[in-house]
Amino acid sequence: MQIPSQLTPALWGAAAGAVGLAIIGFSWGGWVTAGTAELSAKQRSSAAVVTALAPICLDNFQHQTNATQSQAELKAVSSWEQGSFVEKRGWATMPGSSSPDPSVAKACADLIGKLKL
Secondary structure (H helix, E strand, O other), X not given: OOOOOOOHHHHHHHHXXXXXXHHHHHHOXXXXXXXXXXXXXXXXXXXXXXXXXXXXXXXXXXXXXXXXXXXXXXXXXXXXXXXXXXXXXXXXXXXXXXXXXXXXXXXHHHHHHHOOO
């Protein structure tokens, strides 16, 4: 099968246009692959869960008898160990869960540090 000579430039133009459109779409148009969209969705949902559970952890902290002393101890611990401090105290262990979530513990430590007792 032979392509008419008048059609060849149009086909090359369409191919170049498709490639150009793909480059522009993925570079500046905000297009993403399914894998990238899935990863972004997982990250956003994890962040939403941490945002929802951190106040529960803070409430667990506030219901203990020595909250002021515990807050002072937390502030004395280095910032990268504060999440572990909250985990060990059990404040980040949610009802129905057997272990604390490290992301929730870190967010909770930040909330406890900002709390005025």
